[in-house]
Amino acid sequence: MKKRNLVFLIAMSMLALTSCDKFSSDVTTTTMVVPEESIVEETTLKSEVETTTEKLEQDDELNFMDWKGKREKSGKDILKNETGRRKNYYELNVDFDDKSSTLDIDQKLIYVNDSEDDLNEMYFNIIPNAYSKGYAYNKKDKSSSDSDKDMTCVQSIKIGDKDCKLTRVSGTVYSLTLPETLKSNDTLEILMDYKVTIPKLQNRFGYYDGEYNVGNFIITPAIYENGEWACNPYVEVGDAFYTEIADYKVKINAPEEFKIAATGTLEDGTYYAKDVRDFAFFTSKKCEVMSDSYDDIDINVYYPKKYKVNAKEALKCAKKSFEIYNELYGGYPYDDFDITMTAQSQGVGGMEYPGLIMISISEDDLKFAKTDREYFNEQVHDVVCHEIAHQWFYGIVGDDEINEPWLDESYANFSEKLYNYKSGKKDYDMGNIIDAYMTLFKDVEPPKDKSEFMSNLYEFNKDKDLLYMAIYIKGGKFHYEMYKQLGEEEYLKCLKEYVKTFAFDEVTTEKFLNFWKDKGNFKKLFKEYLYGNEIVDAM
DSSP, rough: OOOHHHHHHHHHHHTTTTTTTOOOGGOOOOOOBBBBTTTOOOOOOOOOOOOEEEEEEOOOOOOOOOOHHHHTTTTTTOOOOOOOOOEEEEEEEEEETTTEEEEEEEEEEEEEEEEOEEEEEEEEEEEEGGGGGGHHHHSOOSSSSSSSSSSSEEEEEEEEEEEEOOEEETEEEEEEEEEEOOOOEEEEEEEEEEEEOBSSSSSSSSEEEEEEEOOOSOOOEEEEETTTTEEEOOOOSSSOOOOEEEEEEEEOOOTOEEEEESSSSSEEEEEEEEESSSOOOEEEESSHHHHHHHHTTTEEEEEEEGHHHHHHHHHHHHHHHHHOOOOHHHHOOSSEEEEEEEEESSSSHHHHHHHHEEEEHHHHHHHHHHTOOOHHHHHHHHHHHHHHHTTTTTEEEOOTTTEEEEEEEHHHHHHHHHHHHTTOOTTOHHHHHHHHHHGGGGOOOSSSSSGGGGGOOOTEEEEEEEHHHHHHHHHHHHHHHHHHHHHHHHHHHHHHHHHHHTTTEEHHHHHHHHHHHHTSSHHHHHHHHHHHHHHHHTO
């Protein structure tokens, strides 16, 4: 196969797993926050639901899951959750049926109302319903779902002794009217039974050739902040998710021959995941496992036999990534890290979840690898180190990936450059590499009223993949300019402080600016890259 342009191929590979997500634009909304009173059409979901409201003292630790990982127990120098915020708690029993490609789920959610407001309703995200009939996966692409039913079918919801039901608000957003007002600082126990159908699709949520990627399958509450519910329908570009730190206890029941890679640590048949933003898993009976460790982090690569050489490269890159990023950003706080390698997209791409990344290599790329192994290994390393960087930028330091996706993607992109530089790659020049990437945009006219960084995913949702790539590539350039201005030592010192400051919290552009504005004279740089932001425009 003809050797392809490295700059373009790597850039587009970042979109590989996510660009499969063809969500129809008729479901998108210009309203980024749904007010409490907005209810559109009612679903016919059979529902029962249980709730327990319990008044808690302000200084209660609120650890619903009494579990600690080995790295935390051993006193390793890891990033710790010092936010003082109380966390939601999920307990799930998941029955996986490979014959029907379904998940039967019993879920308990203990929801904490840590706002100052009393709540009479809640909003939830049901992401799998983006793959239901009538959505873009059946309009533009071929999905296995020919049923009129939603991909997530809720059998029951119980709050206390009350049966409740969900109401579809818009797309993948649902509301639930509470049987009683949930007071500020109270908790609520919600029991749900639901069935999820996994579509036949090469995607982060889908199966192909006996390999099941199961991401974003859990029914989760939207974030309530600033007096409003931040709930946005799923959209085709990027990672349309916004979640907060929670604890998960998950049991996955699968046929014995299936191997499972998942968020969290497996103990006695149950996965424990503390201080994470989501829970995802992969399963297949055809994969093999290659394992190693770094600083007591157990690293596992799940791969088909034909990917063995690539799996070795991924494992090598993962160990080096943890060595570099632990030093640069602070210690990885979890015990385990899993990598899956599949043919779940076109090109070489990746998708991040807490403690788990899904790396996809197409059949064509696998053939191409035989003609230029060194070049192909570079692609694998760039994707793996990018997705591992997301463990810090998205995972530990959270952000609204729908409305401010630049905050994590720009750092993950710059982390690739730091990885290559710090790993001693021969003749590696960060500036030259970044400038080479920037040639992608030489013929692209930037927006006039606001920069790409100030755009949300809905604005990228109409054949604007290259503009979306700006938050990666121009984002990397932006951080490199800050790095150059402060100097390596001072910049990296400040960056480590940035991660510690916002660890297990959610950062915003405003918080970003307030942190960095006094670290150096960045006014000109902010105005060049972040115009359209009120704070920057007022500088």
